[in-house]
Structures are given as C-alpha cells and as structure tokens.
C-alpha cells in the first residue's frame with residue numbers, strides 16, 4: 001500500500017501556527033509582489049474565490065468577510081516543510097517528497113497501516129500544528145484519490161484508507177476525470193469527447209484502447225486505477241525539467257538600467273535554486289513584456305535564449321548571460337510589466353560534462369564554490385537577497401511589492417515569537 005500525505009491549505013496553515021487567533025478566520029496568501037491569490041484557507045475556498053485570482057478582483061469580497069491577507073513568506077513555508085518531512089521520515093520506512101507539502105510513503109511490510117497513519121497525522125498535528133490529510137491506496141494514483149476523500153471530511157487532519165473494490169468504485173464514481181492525478185485539461189477534454197466523465201468510467205476502459213488513444217501514459221493511468229502499480233516510489237525526486245523565476249512589477253519599469261538589476265536579481269535567485277537542487281544549466285531564457293491589460297499603452301514582448309558553452313550554476317555567469325540576453329531584446333519607449341528567467345535542459349552537477357573544445361576549460365574553482373555556499377547560507381538565514389551581486393542594484397525591486405509579509409518565525413532570531421503568560 002502507498003500513502004499520500006498532503007498538508008491542508010499548507011501556506012495558510014503555516015501562518016496559523018504562529019497566529020492562532022486566526023484559526024477560524026479566512027486567510028489568503030498572495031504571490032510575489034502581491035499580484036494574485038496563491039493559497040486559500042478553507043474559509044476562503046468556501047467563498048468561491050478561485051486559485052490564481054488577481055487580488056484586486058477579489059479584494060472587496062475578502063474585505064467583506066474580514067479575511068486576513070498575507071504576502072507570501074517562503075522562508076517560513078520552506079522551513080515548515082522541512083520540519084514536516086523530517087517528522088514523517090522518522091516514522092516511515094520509505095518516502096518520496098513530491099512537493100513542498102506532499103509526500104508519498106511506502107507502507108509495504110507494515111502490519112497495522114491504519115494505526116500508523118493515525119499516529120503520523122496526530123504526531124505532525126501536535127508537534128508542528130499543521131493539519132494533514134493522508135490517503136492510502138494500492139497505487140500512487142489511488143492514494144491520491146484516497147487523499148481527496150480524506151480532504152472532504154472537513155478542514156481538520158484526516159485519514160482515508162481506500163480498500164476493496166466497492167469502496168474504490170464508489171470513490172471514483174464521485175470524481176470527474178479532471179480530478180484524477182495526471183489528467184490535465186487537454187486530456188480531460190478528449191476523454192469527455194469519448195463520453196468518459198467519471199473516474200469509475202475511466203477505470204473500466206480497456207487499457208489497450210487507452211494506449212492507442214493516449215500512449216503508454218494513458219494505459220498506466222487505467223492500470224493504476226485498477227490497483228496495478230505502474231508508478232513506483234522513487235528514492236530521488238525526478239530531476240526538474242526547468243526552473244523559472246518570473247514576476248510582474250507593481251509599477252512599470254521603463255529604463256534598461258532598472259530592468260537590468262531586476263533581471264540580475266532573478267538570475268541570482270535562479271542560481272540559488274539550481275545549487276540547492278544540485279543542478280546546472282547551459283540554456284537560459286529571458287523574457288520581458290509590457291502590461292497586456294493596459295490596452296492604451298504601446299505593447300511589446302520578446303524573449304531570447306542564451307546557450308552557454310559550458311553548464312553553469314554560479315551567479316556571476318548566470319547574471320552575465322541574463323544581462324546579455326536582456327540587452328538583446330530590450331527596446332526603449334515601453335513600460336515593462338513583467339520579466340522572467342528560466343533555465344531548462346538541466347544537468348546534474350555530478351553529470352560528466354563534455355566541455356566545449358574552443359572555450360577555455362573551466363577548472364573547478366574552489367574559491368568561487370565556497371563563495372556561493374557562503375552566500376546561499378546567508379540568504380537562507382537572513383532572507384533572500386540579503387547578500388547579492390552589485391549588478392542587482394542596492395534595492396532589488398521585486399522585493400518592494402510585499403506589504404503584509406509575516407515574520408520569519410522559525411529562521412530568523414529577531415522574528416522568534418514572544419510568549420506572555422498572565
């Protein structure tokens with residue numbers, strides 16, 4: 001049996017740990033620069049506010065319901081995630097971290113699964129204050145289904161073990177194909193076209209037919225729903241295919257110099273992400289655009305890809321490459337609204353790399369490596385952007401937009417919560 005542990009409304013729950021006064025109040029979390037809603041508490045979901053809604057569109061209804069709105073605080077969420085995963089890791093034989101708040105668990109060899117999952121749920125709730133849902137099923141896909149059933153039981157921590165043909169069929173009957181893990185919008189539209197609406201209908205489809213229509217991925221999906229495990233628990237995370245840092249600005253940027261420092265700070269953030277995942281990149285895309293919603297002002301968007309002779313993961317090379325790319329596509333006379341940098345075709349730092357014959361051979365520069373290790377640990381401890389290259393300017397713009405960010409309760413001494421006893 002495989003379990004899927006998933007924190008309930010994770011970001012909102014992290015905020016509540018340190019603000020128990022907000023236990024029953026609606027909470028929404030905003031994206032970087034406070035642009036749109038990226039996380040919602042149970043109460044905000046109940047108001048019908050969709051994920052990704054632009055904040056200005058839903059501000060009125062949030063205010064009416066006295067919702068508390070936070071800027072995103074990833075120092076806090078990341079640290080709480082590590083704590084949650086560490087607690088879990090100590091209780092289970094094998095696990096695979098799937099996302100910031102989700103983890104698959106292998107229960108093979110466990111006699112009393114029900115007892116263990118209830119223990120995990122309670123342990124994380126009492127040790128950390130984060131409510132989680134655990135779904136258990138015969139395959140990863142069924143564990144996901146079980147988790148959805150658990151989540152429907154209410155906003156507190158909950159558990160659901162999906163076992164037995166009739167229980168599985170009943171759960172699948174209540175899900176649309178769009179709700180099934182691994183089915184995106186396009187695939188669900190095609191399935192609907194074939195008259196397949198519910199998870200149960202999908203389970204009953206001939207796997208060979210699915211293979212013809214939707215390749216081997218479709219076939220696996222049907223088998224997983226039938227309790228035949230096709231997706232194993234990986235000990236290591238799938239290497240990410242791409243890493244991106246992109247944000248829209250609160251006010252338009254017109255000058256190349258300003259945009260350059262923004263892009264440089266994104267490049268540094270990208271370097272930080274690459275290094276923390278043990279990756280390097282040879283291909284970097286930079287994109288910029290004006291505000292498409294401002295119909296009266298002149299519009300421009302462009303992107304370009306820089307391919308470097310050798311894979312890199314250090315900020316100095318990344319900033320140089322991104323700056324060069326930006327200068328290629330920048331045009332004067334526009335108010336830029338958004339920029340982004342993306343690394344793709346990622347290589348592991350351990351991979352043997354074929355170096356370019358004609359470029360100078362990069363020797364492993366120990367000094368530079370140590371420099372970035374020190375920089376990463378400073379930024380992790382004191383907040384992203386504390387130490388940066390001069391290219392970023394002395395006031396990274398993208399940090400301006402955050403109005404309501406909560407303290408870094410668990411990673412910064414001065415933000416440590418104070419407790420008073422009366």
Ligand SMILES: [Mg+2]
Nearest residue numbers: 006007009101
């Ligand atoms: Mg979650």
